[in-house]
Amino acid sequence: MAQILSRYFGSFDTREREVVHFPDGLPGFEDQTHYAALSIPGQEPILYLQSITRPELCLITLPARVFVPGYQLDLSPEEQEALALPLGSEMRIGKEIACQVIVTVDQGHEPAANMAAPLVINLSNHLGIQVFQAGSNYSFRYPIAEALQPDGC
Amino acid sequence: MLVIRRRAGESILIGPDIEIEILDAGVNRVKLGIVGPRSIQVIRKEVKLTAETNLSAGLLSVELKDLIVKKLARIPQAPANTSDKTPESEYSGHPIQAENLDPT
Numbered sequence: 234m235a236q237i238l239s240r241y242f243g244s245f246d247t248r249e250r251e252v253v254h255f256p257d258g259l260p261g262f263e264d265q266t267h268y269a270a271l272s273i274p275g276q277e278p279i280l281y282l283q284s285i286t287r288p289e290l291c292l293i294t295l296p297a298r299v300f301v302p303g304y305q306l307d308l309s310p311e312e313q314e315a316l317a318l319p320l321g322s323e324m325r326i327g328k329e330i331a332c333q334v335i336v337t338v339d340q341g342h343e344p345a346a347n348m349a350a351p352l353v354i355n356l357s358n359h360l361g362i363q364v365f366q367a368g369s370n371y372s373f374r375y376p377i378a379e380a381l382q383p384d385g386c
Numbered sequence: 387m388l389v390i391r392r393r394a395g396e397s398i399l400i401g402p403d404i405e406i407e408i409l410d411a412g413v414n415r416v417k418l419g420i421v422g423p424r425s426i427q428v429i430r431k432e433v434k435l436t437a438e439t440n441l442s443a444g445l446l447s448v449e450l451k452d453l454i455v456k457k458l459a460r461i462p463q464a465p466a467n468t469s470d471k472t473p474e475s476e477y478s479g480h481p482i483q484a485e486n487l488d489p490t
């Protein structure tokens with residue numbers, strides 16, 4: 234299946250896109266395992282992850298460090314294994330792996346990012362998992378506008 | 387909130403047919419054994435919270451998607467103008483980045 238449908242973007246050919254594979258799906262979408270990675274000129278660094286089998290399912294993601302510059306990722310040995318990252322290998326955000334947070338809207342229709350459970354993608358094989366950052370104080374609905382206001386404003 | 391202190395090997399009972407045993411208590415984590423009827427679902431709380439957040443994020447209307455994109459663009463430091471401030475913007479130049487999308 235090369236031609237896929239997207240509620241947001243119409244139809245396009247997945248053969249021209251990178252496809253990220255989440256072997257276990259995502260919580261809430263356990264049966265959706267493959268997502269085409271799309272970026273739109275002028276909207277960078279937004280990365281859309283469009284399910285290749287469900288047109289209305291598309292995640293709006295951004296690099297976690299766009300919102301929290303010092304964002305630190307903690308991966309368990311099991312999570313590294315799920316990404317096929319050898320134990321002890323380097324895992325630098327932006328080099329070996331990507332760390333993307335999913336953006337939604339809160340009840341007041343303001344954008345909010347899920348900093349507590351980012352998507353981690355192995356950039357060499359495009360395997361992905363969603364990891365819960367236990368022990369961090371990151372929020373599931375981090376208000377983006379607030380986070381990005383300059384100091385003193 | 388009810389607080390009960392327990393040691394490894396000890397249990398608590400919830401209702402007539404749910405037992406939670408402390409199998410092991412380490413420095414940072416405890417290992418629980420849970421016995422109960424199959425009809426009672428047991429899941430990690432963060433999985434439920436993540437699922438709820440994903441469900442609200444993954445199926446937004448086109449209007450709400452456009453609203454997010456607009457609000458992100460209006461914020462001075464994000465996202466289109468952050469390239470200088472995010473040295474590790476992981477997708478710049480990486481092959482995972484999709485080519486120009488031509489909406490049809």
